[in-house]
Amino acid sequence: MKRKDVLLCILFLLVFLSQAATAQVHFTARLTGAQEVPSDTSTASGTASFTLTDEGLSYIIAVDSISKITGANLQLGAMGDTGRVMISLLQGFRGNFGYGIWKNNDTVPLNEEVIGKLLTGNVYLNIITETHPKGEIRGQVLPTSGTSLTATFSGDQEAPAVASGGSGTGSFLLTDAGLVYSITVSGLNDGKDAITEAHFYMGPLGINGSEIRPLTFTGNKAVGFWSKKDSLVPLNDRLITALLTDSVYINVHTKSNPQGEIRAQVHLEGGMGFYANLTGAQEVPPVNTTARATGSFIMTHKGLVFNITVNSKDSILFAQFYKAPEGMIGGVVRNISELNGSTATGIWKFDDPEPLSNDMIAELMKGNIYINMITDKNRTGEIRGQLRLINGAMFTADLSAAQVRTQTPHNPNGKGSANFYFTNEGLAFNITLAKTDTLKAAHLFTGKTGRNGNIVKSIKEFVRYTANGVWKYTDSLQALTPELVNSLFRGEIYLNVRTRVDTLGGLRGQLLLSTGTNFRTDLTGSQEVPRINSSAKATGSFTLTNEGLAYKLTADNIFISGAHFHMGEPGVPGNIVKDIITDFVGNTATGVWKATGNQPLTPDLVRALLTGKLYFSIHSPSRPLGELRGQILLNGGWGFSAHLNGFQVVPSIATSAYGDASLTLTPAGLVHDITMTGLEPTGLSFYKGPQGQNGTPVHTVATTFKTKTVSDVWLTTGSDSLDFDNIATLLTEGLYLNASTEQNPNGEIRGQVVRLVENAVLSAHGKNSMPVRYSLEQNYPNPFNPSTSIRFTLPTSGLVNLTVYNMLGQRVVTLVNQNMTAGSHEVKFDASRLTSGMYLYRLSAGEYVSVRKMMLLK
Secondary structure, eight states: OOHHHHHHHHHHHHHHHHHHSOSOEEEEEEEEGGGSSSOOOOOOEEEEEEEEETTEEEEEEEEESOOOEEEEEEEEOOTTOOOOEEEEOGGGEETTEEEEEEETTSSSOOOHHHHHHHHTTOEEEEEEETTEEEEEEEEEOEEOOBEEEEEEEEGGGSSSOOOOOOEEEEEEEEOSSEEEEEEEEESOOSGGGSEEEEEEEEOOTTSOOEEEEEOOOBTTEEEEEEETTOSSSOOOHHHHHHHHTTOEEEEEEESSOTTOSEEEEOEEOOBEEEEEEEBGGGSSSOOOOOOEEEEEEEEETTEEEEEEEEEOSSOEEEEEEEEOOTTSOOEEEEEOTTEETTEEEEEEETTSSSOOOHHHHHHHHTTOEEEEEEESSOTTOSEEEEOEEOSSOEEEEEEEGGGOOSSOOSOTTOEEEEEEEEOSSEEEEEEEEESOOOEEEEEEEEOOTTOOOEEEEEOOOEETTEEEEEEETTOSSSOOOHHHHHHHHTTOEEEEEEESSOSSOSEEEEOEEOOBEEEEEEEBGGGSSSOOOOOOEEEEEEEEETTEEEEEEEEESOOOSEEEEEEOOTTOOOOEEEEOGGGEETTEEEEEEOSSSSSOOOHHHHHHHHTTOEEEEEEETTEEEEEEEEEOEEOOBEEEEEEEEGGGSSSOOOOSOEEEEEEEEETTEEEEEEEEESSOOSEEEEEEOOTTSOOEEEEEEESSOSSSEEEEEEESSSTTOOOHHHHHHHHTTOEEEEEEOSSOTTOSEEEEOEESSOOOOOOOOOTTOOOSSOEEOOOBSSSBSSEEEEEEEESSOEEEEEEEEETTSOEEEEEEEEEEOSEEEEEEEEOTTSOSEEEEEEEEETTEEEEEEEEEOO
């Protein structure tokens, strides 16, 4: 299966999940003894999955190889630190398995402050036993869903530029609850250079904008959560759109520069990229026109972010998304109301009046979505272009006059859009300019944002105001060299356009990485092994692409003598796998770790990265073995869960064994953490098959087990890859995990891989209609208290069993066990005597078996 097909199917799945689930944030905790403070040598392990919704924080926890549990607490504290107990979860445990929900109106309420601590990684799960009264195993509760953004600070980005030695790195995660941020700046420590205040501002690169919200630094570090319910400025849809379209920046003020000393644009860096080149030749029938347009598109969990620039002598009346393959005429599926003259920037959302529906995403996957622009002269379309998936890293550039540093452009209204992506030949590019004077020349330069540099590539492919071409590795002049690729990943290449009147520059745009799988790290002394008391801090942001791992990192209050990537789980020291000390300029490093050259990024290291087994360490002369350390953690994705027990096996098995799996889908693969208990597994695999039916194995997770906890990733590349068909099956909840034992070689426990939150959906049947198939519908209401309704349909009469189970697979109550006639049926379930938590209900009729989840909230 080609990687392009895999990416297309992942894209479909990610959007489906965003639509199908209510607003939610997924968290995962990997529990080990090494994370205890001080570290413990316990061989016990565990996995916990959490889901934050408007109802509260639901959780499912499985641990193994542990003595009797006497406590299970969520505690306040960052990785490597200890803190007070926030709430006990012990009441939800049955043996080594626990589940329940922390509600907003509990005695200890789940309030906005607590949610902020959760989202910033400052809460951990601690499992206490009789032999370990302070804790035997522990795991940080970390968000693993959302969209990633980054920021790189400098004085050059101020308007006008400021000569400052300050620098900085910001890592951001946009979730359904709000924006999580971690920022470290350096070079602003003393006297006149000390930080006096900092703010989020509304405004594009190169232009001073309006203040939105203050940002609080402690020293040179800012960590926080900007909530949708923020008491100062709620993070509303308008601000979210601005964040995702590069229209928000952060400004850091000092005594010597009260208007701002260093600044950084908040930039989307994660997801999947598409491009479109619009021409008259693609219209049906073709149109003879000089008009052209370029569009860049990035799929995120909020929708399809787009940036389009058109150059046309005739005014564009309408711009619209259409559905049809290339060469055919389709129907309008969304109006691009965001068109403002020659540019359109916005998000096609899942909840738009013309929504980005499952059907639309399916058509996008097939290459059947195009943009059509209509003028008064050509009412059926002047120019048109299909959206095409980019297989690998995509870089985008938003060109404007405000970014020019060589002169003050005569025309301040010029605009441009450009995208760049790798092919086998080199770096392909698509560029369109608008509202600009007669074009004289265009070049790519080396240079950081806001700083002038040297020409490295002349863009000679322009036809009027659009250029399409490839910067080749094999060009006889101005070839794309490995060092220039490094500069590209460091964000140190820009496009400069010269015009008849602006001979030094009329338009400029920085080439910025925009797609991939993102990671983050917060470095502290407390994560070192052994723990170190240090006032130094650091923030890192990383993005994995087909071409390598791009990184940016800033440390403060430390003299750096060494900086390395290491192999090692949290709390465990490991070997150096990549040295990047030469990439530091001052206390900030940028670069790319490639699969070639010295200390290459191997497939095994990619797997370790995705499963949280790499960390970064910074050394100082006083701490030559390491003063700062930070685990490199996933920063975004889409969450799934699977809860394994014997009653899901077909036929069901009476066993006390069970398991819990927390899974996160990324463009690089499906990361999964699984813990089983109460059995000695001989195999663990993903199977293709719906609930209630036996399927076929499609991927082996493990056949030997050091422990009963497995952390791994099903990659989209290489042998045994996560291919199109299996992702499509995952989309329809047709994959399950199956654990076998010597006693039960076909499977002792099994769990369907499902979305984390299910909608309450009721089907309607006509008065005189009869169902043509079996179906079990989601209970309604869900969550419920104390009663709910369960509906199901039978195409034929026969014996029916409807039973409710707890999450251990133990029967709670049988609601139906009798012969029933064909048709639609509804059963009331009264849970007045039950405790809050998640329950399963199972319908069997003939050979049909179906299982669903429901949540009781009291």
